[in-house]
Amino acid sequence: MSSEQTPATPETAGPRPRRLTYAAALAALEGLALVAGGAWMLVEGLAGDPDDRQSAVTGGVTLIVLALLPLLAARGLLARRSWSRGPAVITQIMALPVAYNLLQADSMAIPAGIALAVVAVAALILLINPATTQALGIRGPGRAQDGKQ
Numbered sequence: 001m002s003s004e005q006t007p008a009t010p011e012t013a014g015p016r017p018r019r020l021t022y023a024a025a026l027a028a029l030e031g032l033a034l035v036a037g038g039a040w041m042l043v044e045g046l047a048g049d050p051d052d053r054q055s056a057v058t059g060g061v062t063l064i065v066l067a068l069l070p071l072l073a074a075r076g077l078l079a080r081r082s083w084s085r086g087p088a089v090i091t092q093i094m095a096l097p098v099a100y101n102l103l104q105a106d107s108m109a110i111p112a113g114i115a116l117a118v119v120a121v122a123a124l125i126l127l128i129n130p131a132t133t134q135a136l137g138i139r140g141p142g143r144a145q146d147g148k149q
């Protein structure tokens with residue numbers, strides 16, 4: 001049976017909550033930003049005049065590969081897969097120290113740090129929201145058996 005034929009559970013039946021859609025959109029936005037940053041670093045490393053060509057290419061490829069985590073999480077959130085919340089939360093937790101470092105810079109990186117911090121905190125709030133948890137069919141601790149002993 002394919003995943004498209006899998007019947008919806010009672011918790012995941014019905015329309016997708018807006019909070020879940022917004023969380024998926026924010027995760028996808030972060031993934032696309034990583035792809036764009038990685039592509040820019042890669043092109044700069046190959047065609048430009050970087051200080052260290054190998055580091056620029058390696059950094060670009062690394063960012064593009066790291067973009068897979070939030071992009072896959074966003075796809076899973078839209079499909080209401082319970083596994084997708086973990087990678088999405090991990091992405092937001094990893095974004096917070098990056099935002100902090102951007103805020104410590106004395107440059108144009110400060111607005112980027114503010115934007116990243118706002119997106120990460122908003123996505124975390126959306127991801128831990130009870131409506132999102134219920135839409136993904138995630139039960140809280142101690143509720144895995146629904147009271148069955």
